[in-house]
Amino acid sequence: MFVAALDLGTTGCRTYIFDLAGSIIASDYQEWESYYPSPSWVEQNANSWWESIKKTTEGAIKKSGIDKSEIVSLSVTNQRETIVPVDKEGNPLHNALVWQDRRTTDQVDYIKKKIGIDKIYRTTGLTIDPYFSATKILWFKDEKPEIYQKAHKFLLVSDFIIYKLTGKFYTDYSNASRTMLFDIKKLKYSEDIASELELDLDKMPETIESGVEIGEINSDEILFDKKTLVVSGAGDQQSAALGVGVVTPGNVKLTTGTGSFMLAFLEKPNFDPKQRVLCSCHAIPGKWVQEASIFTTGAFLRWFRDELGTEECRLASEQNQDPYEIITEEAEQSPIGANMLLAIPHLVGAGAPHWNPYARGIIYGLSLGHKRRDITRAILEGVAFEVKKNIEVFSELGIEPKELKLTGGGSRSNFWNQIYSDVLGMICVRNVIEEATSLGAAILAATGAGLFSDVVSAADSICKVDKKWNPNIDHQNTYNEIYSLSKELYSILSEKNFYKNYIDITQNKNSD
Template sequence: MYIGLDIGTSGSKADLIDRNGNVLGSGHVSYGFSKTTGGYRELDAEAVWKAAIKCLYDAAAGKHVESITVSALGEAIVPIDREGNPVGPGIIGTDIRGIEELKEIEEAFGAKTLTDITGLNMSTIYSANKILWLKKHQPEIYKKAYKILTFQDYIIYRLCHKAVIDYSMASRTLLFDINKNDWSDILLSWSGISREKLSCPVPAGDIAGELDSSLAEELNFPESVKIVTGTHDHVCNAIGSGVCESGSCSNTVGTTEGLTAVLERSALTTESIENYQISCEPFAVKNLFNTVAWNNTSGVLLRWFVNEMVKEEKPEVIISTFAKMNKLMSAEPTDLFVLPHFSGAATPYMDSRSKGAVLGLTLDTKREDIYKALMEGANYELAVILEDLQQAGLGLKKIVANGGAISPELLQIKADILGVPVHTVKNRQTGTLGGAILGAVVSGEYSSVKEAVGAMVTENQVYEPDSGRMQIYREKLEVYKKIYPSIKEINHNIIH
């Protein structure tokens, strides 16, 4: 049996999963930022470690475990000492630190050269500029740090005392050469960041080591448990959705919304990465890559609406309110447009100063109209991203939606706006399932990721677009595309 351990921004979860994809035990622990003032976004790395241990214990204490595969949020940095203890804050990607340092990197190399090497569009979220900020502004922490890790290799290090990172996570640092699957000598040399400060890059699904004996005793696990490199969390979500071949696409709907499309490297050129602000990273299957495109606000919009407009804050009441609103709203498209930039704009705009907007309000507008328009806005944004991916070279064959924020109503809106069938899978915990699939392959249960997916992922309902609504949404999408450029300057002049 195999554990997928998924380290996220707002919580960690672990599932014990058998060879057929059945979940036999689960653990989940929520947490929040330890610091958010002044644009800082920090996670307490020690608290995340304790959460991970509790998740593992709750999922599988006393049971047979073959492997633990670790996936995690990308871009964050965690400075540690030789024992694995944090010696500084866990700084995540959306933290403002490193903005000036990114400018310095761009001035030194130029955006095109950086994209040629790393496969990344230029953004302030990456690890390199945050490491440089730490080096410049908190040199005592930088010097004290034995390693500066992401949350993936941080958890792996504490589980087995080996500093390894998979290619997909390494690629989110802006220090990794995706053409060679190794740290870029030219970027390390310029930055002054030594290889010794970083983990050793290895493929996803590689055995990092065996579980520390004292931890095995604490967790009541066998000492022979293999610690396996997972991936950037978007990639494990894709695998757990059954997405593992070129042309297939995973759409993860949660607080944010991600679109992970699998393709060959030749399908995504440096020019298309720059033009559409879509990054490219190594996938968990050899010689394949994947995009990482996302919308900053998706499911969180509905929670915001219920909290602030319906004034319900208890979790159980929020869920019942969602169900009530889903029944009240019309099946037909609304006349409203929501620009879902409530936390800035991600792909393809990468505009942290953009803000949300609701357009088309009248005295006839009902509460359920606004509720549905929030879902429509998130999916208009997704449709724009998908169009850019297709123009960049993605030959779309299949899209699979997953995540904790999906409902039948939302999935039908998604199919109608995107104009393609939207597939679903039975196990919604696709991130942990993706990790378990990699564990099953490395343990020899299956010969390949594709074979393991075939055995462990069970397809569920398919949502077909309604031809009438699809045509209306297609026309409305053309209007939606004009909103961001029309109000961009106004939004930038609004001081928050």
């Protein structure tokens, strides 16, 4: 028997087929396009998600050599917060607004005045930020009222795929808890918040726990056998936490892909008095996670690859290597501190712990003698500094990780993992199965089909450590000094209101 995980990320999707020991039998990948109507707006065509998942499913099943009837169940995991309005037949009425999209700053200001940050945080566990789905739904209501009125449902990525597979409109608690419309203590949509925002909750899908059977497949468009059970999945970060073994107190993971997301296990909701980090529902029923989101970490490295890394891409092509391997190998040739360069990875605004939608990326200290490798090392170190800020907040809230579990594409770099360990002064580990997000979805799929008794015991038996990195004390001491300067640089610009003033001035110039 086998299970499938459909993993729809920010830049593309993968279909994985797992056996019950957690080994990957086959997988297939397909990228899709994002659209940028303006520099801080990010959209995707929801139909491309479905077309891509159909292709990767066919590819994975054919590569596996198994009969499709042997796939007992599947689960979907997804980029969260991204929202698309659909009609009664599930047809998109507009491009999806992606989680990175920052167009909703007016809606953010309105929600702050209308409801207030405290009520939103105490109810949903979230701060008020363009990141979250409610601001995007409100944007449709304000700016595209005809689409809002026509919309039968506003769906997250997994909700859209679940509808395509089953014809049913469902979302799970972990995803719903990222909409800014969900009461994480009562585990239902907040009628108070929706009423104050004049949003119709009938336009939202029904909520259920992760790991629950939804039904069999009723689509003729995809290669899965129609007897395959569709089981409710989880948002990508909660799924990754499950897939790396964050199932008991003291466990913390960091997933780095487009962004970096740090999650700690919680037995009950835990709220930060200063509202710097968030609280959401876990993929494990009846459990929660403390979460810190850093928006553009791997994306910062990708920006370097696409805009400045022509030479590294050429070498990678000649040597049949991943360009990121070349880029990080080159970064290793730059000394600690990146030859006195500092990078702050706020390319679409700052997430935790700052929550500043006006912040932008910085490379500070450039001189004529700097090389590309210095820039890439500064990016790697700058991301680690952002993680350290959030580890310090977790510590204030009583979360004391003994080690940090690293997952995602960023964890493939041993050099980057060592930087994390040195900056944090903490043991960092990587599991045998890197694809923790998909593994978490596979665990949910198997448990929902009755193949495991519960998700925690399944994770305990499957999640095994492959490699550890221990901190270099000398490097740690040096990084502590650089880290202080990085924090000071951000603080100076923020306290002087530089970020917002700069955007206001340049936007006005552009509109002229």
